[in-house]
Amino acid sequence: MFAEFTEALFSIFFIETLINGLLLGGVLALLSLGLNLIFGVIDVVWICYAEIIMLGMYTIYFLHVDGGMPLILAAACGVGVTALLGWLTHRLVIGYLLQAAPINQLLATGGLLFFFQGAAMVAFGIEFRNLGVSLGSLALSEDIYLSWTRLLSFAIAAGVVVVLYQFLSRSYLGAAIRAISQDREIMILMGVNTKKLYLLTSAIGGGLAGLAAALLALQYDVHPFIGLSFGPITFMVCVMGGLGNMVGGFLAAFVFSELITIGGYFAELEWGYVLAFAFFIFAMFIRPEGLFARKS
Amino acid sequence: MRSLAVTRRLLVGLAAVFALFAITVGAQAAEKKIKIGVIYDYTGPLAGGGSDLQALGAKIMIDHINSQGGVEGYMIEPIYADAQSKPEVAINEAVRLIEQEKVDMLLGFYSSAQCVPVAAKVDSLKKFMWITTCISPAVLKGRNLKYVFRPQVHGAMFGELSVDFLNSNAQSKLGIAPKKLRVAIIHEDGPYGSGVAGGNAGAAKKLGMNIVLKEGYSATAPDLSSLVTKLKRKKPDVILHTGYNPDITLFLRQAKEQGLRWKALIGHGAGYGVVDKLFDAIGDDASHIFNVDPVSIWKLDPKSLAPGLSDITAKVGAEYMKAKPDTKTKSAHVGMAASNALVFFADVLPRAIKKYGGIDAESLRKAALETDIAPGGTLLGYGVKFPKAGESDMMGQNMRASPVVMQYVDRKVYIAWPKVLQTIDPVLPLPKGSAYSKK
Numbered sequence: 001m002f003a004e005f006t007e008a009l010f011s012i013f014f015i016e017t018l019i020n021g022l023l024l025g026g027v028l029a030l031l032s033l034g035l036n037l038i039f040g041v042i043d044v045v046w047i048c049y050a051e052i053i054m055l056g057m058y059t060i061y062f063l064h065v066d067g068g069m070p071l072i073l074a075a076a077c078g079v080g081v082t083a084l085l086g087w088l089t090h091r092l093v094i095g096y097l098l099q100a101a102p103i104n105q106l107l108a109t110g111g112l113l114f115f116f117q118g119a120a121m122v123a124f125g126i127e128f129r130n131l132g133v134s135l136g137s138l139a140l141s142e143d144i145y146l147s148w149t150r151l152l153s154f155a156i157a158a159g160v161v162v163v164l165y166q167f168l169s170r171s172y173l174g175a176a177i178r179a180i181s182q183d184r185e186i187m188i189l190m191g192v193n194t195k196k197l198y199l200l201t202s203a204i205g206g207g208l209a210g211l212a213a214a215l216l217a218l219q220y221d222v223h224p225f226i227g228l229s230f231g232p233i234t235f236m237v238c239v240m241g242g243l244g245n246m247v248g249g250f251l252a253a254f255v256f257s258e259l260i261t262i263g264g265y266f267a268e269l270e271w272g273y274v275l276a277f278a279f280f281i282f283a284m285f286i287r288p289e290g291l292f293a294r295k296s
Numbered sequence: 297m298r299s300l301a302v303t304r305r306l307l308v309g310l311a312a313v314f315a316l317f318a319i320t321v322g323a324q325a326a327e328k329k330i331k332i333g334v335i336y337d338y339t340g341p342l343a344g345g346g347s348d349l350q351a352l353g354a355k356i357m358i359d360h361i362n363s364q365g366g367v368e369g370y371m372i373e374p375i376y377a378d379a380q381s382k383p384e385v386a387i388n389e390a391v392r393l394i395e396q397e398k399v400d401m402l403l404g405f406y407s408s409a410q411c412v413p414v415a416a417k418v419d420s421l422k423k424f425m426w427i428t429t430c431i432s433p434a435v436l437k438g439r440n441l442k443y444v445f446r447p448q449v450h451g452a453m454f455g456e457l458s459v460d461f462l463n464s465n466a467q468s469k470l471g472i473a474p475k476k477l478r479v480a481i482i483h484e485d486g487p488y489g490s491g492v493a494g495g496n497a498g499a500a501k502k503l504g505m506n507i508v509l510k511e512g513y514s515a516t517a518p519d520l521s522s523l524v525t526k527l528k529r530k531k532p533d534v535i536l537h538t539g540y541n542p543d544i545t546l547f548l549r550q551a552k553e554q555g556l557r558w559k560a561l562i563g564h565g566a567g568y569g570v571v572d573k574l575f576d577a578i579g580d581d582a583s584h585i586f587n588v589d590p591v592s593i594w595k596l597d598p599k600s601l602a603p604g605l606s607d608i609t610a611k612v613g614a615e616y617m618k619a620k621p622d623t624k625t626k627s628a629h630v631g632m633a634a635s636n637a638l639v640f641f642a643d644v645l646p647r648a649i650k651k652y653g654g655i656d657a658e659s660l661r662k663a664a665l666e667t668d669i670a671p672g673g674t675l676l677g678y679g680v681k682f683p684k685a686g687e688s689d690m691m692g693q694n695m696r697a698s699p700v701v702m703q704y705v706d707r708k709v710y711i712a713w714p715k716v717l718q719t720i721d722p723v724l725p726l727p728k729g730s731a732y733s734k735k
Binding site for chain 2: 008011013016017020023024121126127128129130132134136137139143144145146147148149150219220221223224225226228229230233257260261262263264265268269270272273
């Protein structure tokens with residue numbers, strides 16, 4: 001038993017596991033960015049976020065496979081469609097519930113989750129659809145190969161964090177968004193059009209879902225229930241990083257993914273998830289506001 | 297004169313009564329029907345993973361039987377219900393169909409995770425249940441169920457056949473003695489995957505094969521990279537895999553990207569039975585994958601079947617293409633459900649009505665226990681016989697069912713094992729040029 005453990009620990013494949021954890025972290029980080037942004041600014045959790053990603057994946061699939069559109073262009077359209085969906089979600093649903101109890105907001109976005117799932121099923125059927133595109137992998141050695149799609153996810157997630165950070169800290173709009181997330185009531189008194197800012201944030205959040213969709217579509221089959229595989233884990237990453245804290249969510253994604261992959265490497269795959277969830281519960285006990293939340 | 301008028305009136309009256317009686321009897325005869333609750337997953341991940349195709353097979357057969365005028369004067373009245381890929385929904389739907397819709401029996405079930413609880417529940421309600429698909433041994437093993445019957449092959453048989461196939465071909469094709477063969481067994485961790493993997497492991501141990509890894513995972517896991525890394529470390533010659541979808545395509549994609557190599561990959565039904573999806577996901581690298589399943593009915597030599605069956609096979613195929621015109625390679629799933637449903641309608645139901653006088657659970661049970669179909673007597677080629685009390689610890693299981701090993705080459709399906717049914721000399725090891733082949 002111990003010999004097996006040490007052999008696994010000092011094997012080159014442990015390094016591959018660590019890298020894979022990092023790359024999975026990139027995917028999770030990308031998934032959590034938009035959700036975190038929306039929560040940070042509007043203070044509403046979109047339970048249906050993963051379903052918006054699913055609709056983005058369908059958009060990309062149909063434009064690329066059926067419409068023959070180049071993948072990059074299809075991905076850009078996917079981002080546009082999900083941005084529009086984000087805008088509509090706020091315009092038609094959340095906008096009316098800003099003053100409602102949080103549980104009602106949750107129920108409303110939960111309802112949207114089933115609406116999106118059901119609508120996708122009626123419109124696109126239950127078929128698993130596959131983009132049929134693989135970016136291949138990068139060979140580091142004879143034994144270690146890294147998926148280009150995951151490397152790309154990682155790079156894009158890191159890039160988006162930097163861009164968002166710059167946008168929020170340098171631009172006028174970003175300053176307004178930050179201000180509104182700090183004090184909603186005062187901003188209205190100062191004559192700021194909060195409605196416009198909320199809509200803009202929702203559209204950016206939706207657009208980030210489209211970006212995640214573009215990278216997920218390269219790795220996963222598209223089907224109406226794909227959101228179920230990612231929704232809960234994305235939500236947990238956000239909570240662990242401190243809901244609304246984008247840098248925290250980004251870092252939490254890597255803690256979570258490393259626990260999953262390392263646990264899954266030394267024991268059975270499922271133990272990786274047990275370890276990650278146990279750590280999540282423990283983290284909630286010691287830092288209920290999130291691992292990386294700043295003390296207020 | 298008066299008495300004549302009375303007689304005439306009496307006659308008219310009698311005629312009227314007779315006519316009324318005849319109409320009532322006629323109406324009763326026309327209304328004779330057996331109400332069947334048909335449960336599959338029409339939504340949720342299992343639907344696209346094969347359940348939808350199984351449901352189509354059952355529906356095609358029910359429509360076919362009705363188009364032939366039903367069975368012994370009974371028309372089939374199906375009530376289709378969606379288990380939504382969730383065991384709790386399957387149980388609720390089964391109970392609703394029995395208690396509220398008052399169905400005479402249930403038919404269908406794709407997922408073993410649903411079958412295990414539903415079978416026990418239906419049996420306790422003393423209703424007849426005919427399982428077309430789910431294969432886990434746990435559905436019937438050691439439970440002594442009275443009213444649940446499964447003409448389908450069970451999971452351990454799947455697991456044993458792939459190992460038997462390896463045992464017979466390892467030396468001649470791979471140049472490796474079976475005892476030295478490095479085998480990895482990976483499976484989804486529900487009753488289906490665990491049941492098949494149990495069959496794999498039991499048979500491999502008996503033959504002294506080297507099991508380098510045996511591991512279950514959740515079919516909804518968003519990442520299988522650690523599993524792939526472990527497989528790379530353990531360097532198996534052959535991987536025995538049991539899963540649904542999308543876990544299978546996720547595994548194949550991650551295995552390709554992480555550079556996992558093998559000499560043979562043998563799948564065991566479900567996701568591996570949906571040929572088109574495998575090729576859509578990984579392109580031509582899906583070529584030479586093996587799949588253990590009941591045979592695709594369209595691959596059987598018509599001469600090996602009882603007269604008339606090949607016409608039904610052709611009709612099922614035509615209806616399948618009508619319902620899903622985009623199909624490139626017909627999936628074995630449709631034929632499986634159609635064949636297993638046909639056994640009930642052509643053999644069990646007529647006997648229950650004629651010999652036992654009805655369609656109640658008891659009559660259907662007695663009729664099923666007397667089923668004795670020789671090999672070649674079903675669309676799937678295998679025979680059907682259920683054990684008598686005390687004969688087996690798997691009451692209700694068809695003891696004559698047997699799967700085959702198929703191999704996919706360039707989107708075409710061939711039978712690779714057993715030898716007597718072979719339509720291809722199995723291609724082993726995986727030819728060079730595939731992304732998965734050992735360098």
